Amino acid sequence: MASDRLPIGDALSAHLDRFARIPEEIAALHRRMEGDQWEVMMTHPDLGALLEVLVRASGGRSVLEVGTFVGTSAAWMARGLEPTGHIDTLEADGERARRAEEFFAETGLADRIRVHRGPAEATLPGLPADAYDLCYIDADKPGYIGYLEHAVRVVRTGGLIVADNVLAGGRVALPEGERDANAAALVAFTEAATGDPRLRTAVLTVGDGVTLSVVL
Numbered sequence: 001m002a003s004d005r006l007p008i009g010d011a012l013s014a015h016l017d018r019f020a021r022i023p024e025e026i027a028a029l030h031r032r033m034e035g036d037q038w039e040v041m042m043t044h045p046d047l048g049a050l051l052e053v054l055v056r057a058s059g060g061r062s063v064l065e066v067g068t069f070v071g072t073s074a075a076w077m078a079r080g081l082e083p084t085g086h087i088d089t090l091e092a093d094g095e096r097a098r099r100a101e102e103f104f105a106e107t108g109l110a111d112r113i114r115v116h117r118g119p120a121e122a123t124l125p126g127l128p129a130d131a132y133d134l135c136y137i138d139a140d141k142p143g144y145i146g147y148l149e150h151a152v153r154v155v156r157t158g159g160l161i162v163a164d165n166v167l168a169g170g171r172v173a174l175p176e177g178e179r180d181a182n183a184a185a186l187v188a189f190t191e192a193a194t195g196d197p198r199l200r201t202a203v204l205t206v207g208d209g210v211t212l213s214v215v216l
């Protein structure tokens with residue numbers, strides 16, 4: 001069995017950058033966030049491009065996001081929507097929700113993306129079952145397992161669940177006792193997603209690591 005994985009060094013990374021097609025409004029958002037202490041939270045363009053494709057491939061009618069921040073990934077996903085498609089995105093932090101709404105208004109996305117303010121744990125139980133083509137999880141890491149349970153309920157059969165940061169910058173590979181709380185939560189989440197009989201899950205090394213699950 002061929003089990004080697006390709007290391008991505010600087011030269012290969014530069015090669016990949018040649019194929020990155022970052023839309024101007026998202027590139028402008030990255031420029032605006034340069035130097036911000038939370039800039040690293042913005043969804044990596046490689047994953048953004050994948051999300052756009054996945055939204056399109058899964059029907060592009062309705063998308064749920066857990067963790068809006070300034071709206072990077074929601075803007076990528078909006079590019080894959082059908083003309084009548086929409087996104088519900090959940091954000092606990094009021095100032096971040098305001099900034100995302102401002103960005104969506106500036107970029108003509110305000111009527112397609114609704115920001116739900118407050119902790120996702122409070123909003124998720126009120127969302128209808130089987131209503132979404134795709135759910136993207138990108139919020140607090142200890143919450144991931146709970147969000148997965150809601151996602152399995154609200155995503156239709158055949159729909160997709162994507163979760164970001166499952167490699168935690170490589171910290172998931174530390175010995176169990178040396179992992180920080182987020183890395184430990186992401187290992188537990190990856191075990192849950194790959195072991196859940198209601199899902200079929202692949203672990204991808206895109207960006208900071210992603211699980212991609214289809215709901216059976």
Ligand SMILES: C[S@@+](CC[C@H](N)C(=O)[O-])C[C@H]1O[C@@H](n2cnc3c(N)ncnc32)[C@H](O)[C@@H]1O
Pocket residue numbers: 041042043066067068069070071072073074090091092093096118119120121138139140143
């Ligand atoms: C990694 S950032 C999301 C990045 C975003 N997807 C993007 O590409 O710009 C995580 C976000 O989740 C939010 N968050 C953390 N805990 C949350 C919770 N319990 N409910 C909703 N949002 C939460 C944080 O305030 C933060 O804005």
